[in-house]
Amino acid sequence: MKKISVMALFAVLSLSSLSSVAAQQKYALVIGNGAYRNLTRLNNPVNDANDMTAALRGLGFTVDIVVDGGRVQMEEAIERFKNRLSVSKNSYGFLFYAGHGVQSGGVNYLIPVDADIRNESYLRDRAVSVQAMLDEINQAGNELNIVVLDACRDNPFSWGRSGSRGLQVVGNQPADSIIVYATAAGATASDGEGRNGLFTSQLLKNLKTPGIDVSEVFRLTGGDVARASGGGQRPAVYNQFYGVAYLGSRPSTQTVKPAPVQPSVPAQSAKSYVESGLAYHNKKDYDRAIAEYTQAISLDPNYRDAYHNRGVAYENKKDYDRALADYTQVLRIDPSYAKAYHGRGFVYDAKGDYDRAIAEYTQAIRLDPNYAGAYNNRGVAYENKGDYDRAIADYTQALRIDPNYTRAKNNLEQARRARGW
Numbered sequence: 001m002k003k004i005s006v007m008a009l010f011a012v013l014s015l016s017s018l019s020s021v022a023a024q025q026k027y028a029l030v031i032g033n034g035a036y037r038n039l040t041r042l043n044n045p046v047n048d049a050n051d052m053t054a055a056l057r058g059l060g061f062t063v064d065i066v067v068d069g070g071r072v073q074m075e076e077a078i079e080r081f082k083n084r085l086s087v088s089k090n091s092y093g094f095l096f097y098a099g100h101g102v103q104s105g106g107v108n109y110l111i112p113v114d115a116d117i118r119n120e121s122y123l124r125d126r127a128v129s130v131q132a133m134l135d136e137i138n139q140a141g142n143e144l145n146i147v148v149l150d151a152c153r154d155n156p157f158s159w160g161r162s163g164s165r166g167l168q169v170v171g172n173q174p175a176d177s178i179i180v181y182a183t184a185a186g187a188t189a190s191d192g193e194g195r196n197g198l199f200t201s202q203l204l205k206n207l208k209t210p211g212i213d214v215s216e217v218f219r220l221t222g223g224d225v226a227r228a229s230g231g232g233q234r235p236a237v238y239n240q241f242y243g244v245a246y247l248g249s250r251p252s253t254q255t256v257k258p259a260p261v262q263p264s265v266p267a268q269s270a271k272s273y274v275e276s277g278l279a280y281h282n283k284k285d286y287d288r289a290i291a292e293y294t295q296a297i298s299l300d301p302n303y304r305d306a307y308h309n310r311g312v313a314y315e316n317k318k319d320y321d322r323a324l325a326d327y328t329q330v331l332r333i334d335p336s337y338a339k340a341y342h343g344r345g346f347v348y349d350a351k352g353d354y355d356r357a358i359a360e361y362t363q364a365i366r367l368d369p370n371y372a373g374a375y376n377n378r379g380v381a382y383e384n385k386g387d388y389d390r391a392i393a394d395y396t397q398a399l400r401i402d403p404n405y406t407r408a409k410n411n412l413e414q415a416r417r418a419r420g421w
Contacts, residue, residue: 025091026247028053028061029081033099033113035068045098047195048150052096055207059248061094070114074128078136085140092247093137093145098200101151103168107131110151131172144245146214150182150200169238179238180218182225198233199225211251211325213244213332220356227355244332251325270300277309286313304333311343320347338367342374349381357381372401376408379415388419 032049034042046067053063062084066077078095085093100111104120109127111117117126130149137145151167173179182199194201202224206217222235277292293310296303311326324347330340345360361378364371379394395412398405 024060025088026056026059026061026094027081027084027091028056028063028094028096029077030056030063030065030096031069031074031077031099031110032065032067033069033097033111036100036111036113036115038116039100039111042099044195044197044200045150048098048197048200049096051196051204052098052148052200055204056094056096059207061092068113071112071126071128074110074112078128078133082137082140085137085142085145089142091140091142091144092245093140093142094148094247095133095137095146096148096150098150101130101149101167102127106168106171108149108151108167108170110149130167131170134170135172144214146247148203150197173238178215178218180222181236183233183235198228199235202228207247209324210249210321211246212328213246215239215244216328217247223359224356227359251322251329270296270303270306273299274303274306274309277306277313281309281313284316286317289313302333304330304337307333308337308340308343311340315343315347315350318350320350323347336367338364338371338374341367342371342377345374345377345381349377349384354381354385358385370401372398372405372408375401376405376411379408379411383411383415383418388415391415392419 030049030053032045032047034045036042049065049067053065056063064077064080066073069077081093081095085091097110099113102109102111102123104123107123108130109123110130110133111127115126117123134147137147149167167181169181170179182197196204199221202221203217206212206220206224209217209220212220218235218237222237226234273292273296277289277296280286280289280292290310290313293306293313296306297310300306307326307330311323311330314320314323314326324344327340327343327347330337330343334340341360341364345357345364347357348354348360349357358378358381361374361381364374365378368374375394375398379391379398382388382394383391392412392415395408395415398408399412402408
């Protein structure tokens with residue numbers, strides 16, 4: 001019988017200075033409880049804990065892992081975690097828990113493997129309160145804390161009331177925090193078909209994507225889970241954080257050596273660098289184009305078109321990670337810029353991630369319903385998935401918008417032949 005699990009993701013953030021030159025210190029506590037003595041044993045938590053440990057270490061975190069922890073071991077580990085974070089205000093913290101969890105009276109509890117909880121009144125003394133854990137970690141006063149809870153949705157106790165099923169939204173959400181549930185409060189979450197739960201598998205994938213901030217990690221993960229479950233599981237995000245933080249690498253600022261400038265030439269404006277970059281771009285001299293766009297960005301860090309054009313140049317060089325980082329930066333500057341979503345869709349398509357490509361193209365179409373290129377490229381992604389009917393519909397819509405769109409015509413004919421029409 002599959003374990004039904006839930007994940008709640010709490011990011012307690014207090015970002016005051018992302019521009020600090022001090023080295024970023026990153027600490028993690030990972031707990032995986034599966035070998036319960038008095039409850040149903042769980043198979044996934046140790047896998048989840050080991051895989052999350054590896055991912056976080058890959059991002060530069062110092063990780064303390066606890067497997068099959070009792071209550072004392074869990075509480076001592078949480079206290080050590082808080083003390084580590086307290087040493088530096090510049091530190092990031094990440095706490096991951098996988099195992100049994102229940103709620104009672106609106107309070108969420110994590111269940112240690114040695115817990116003997118004979119009735120609901122025992123929870124306070126024999127389980128770990130999520131709210132108390134959050135309050136303790138928050139005392140560290142560090143820059144960023146993230147807490148991830150992957151806990152069973154169904155109450156594992158025989159005394160559990162039907163109304164107590166599932167974890168609940170934290171009642172006292174800390175300021176400057178993000179709280180993400182793997183699914184809506186009161187709903188069930190899929191355990192997945194592999195070694196990890198559905199939400200965990202998608203989170204692990206997105207944690208490893210370079211150059212995207214924590215908010216983007218959550219957005220991508222939520223979309224991936226919803227698509228993978230056919231809409232049956234929709235993560236819920238409660239956001240009181242308005243800053244930017246990177247758990248891994250930041251968007252690339254690597255520059256290519258710019259073309260030499262004669263001393264007699266006056267200093268250029270950001271716009272003139274973009275225009276110069278376009279000239280090189282049209283000649284397919286992408287390295288020189290990138291250098292010019294980078295100069296424009298150095299003069300105007302919020303220059304949307306400079307980031308977008310540099311992303312296109314990186315894309316033409318098949319440097320897809322840097323292209324994705326630039327398109328993502330465009331959307332931070334202007335979330336309504338359809339071309340950036342289209343660019344990200346193209347990158348994901350090139351990487352073979354067709355579901356994510358389709359989601360990006362769909363967002364571009366939502367923002368610009370007459371975006372023929374987005375319809376055409378979404379059709380290509382559908383065709384790559386073998387969904388010829390949707391591909392044909394998208395190619396047809398692209399041609400309604402632009403009857404002279406040669407590529408869409410060719411794609412439509414090809415899809416119809418493949419469909420046997």
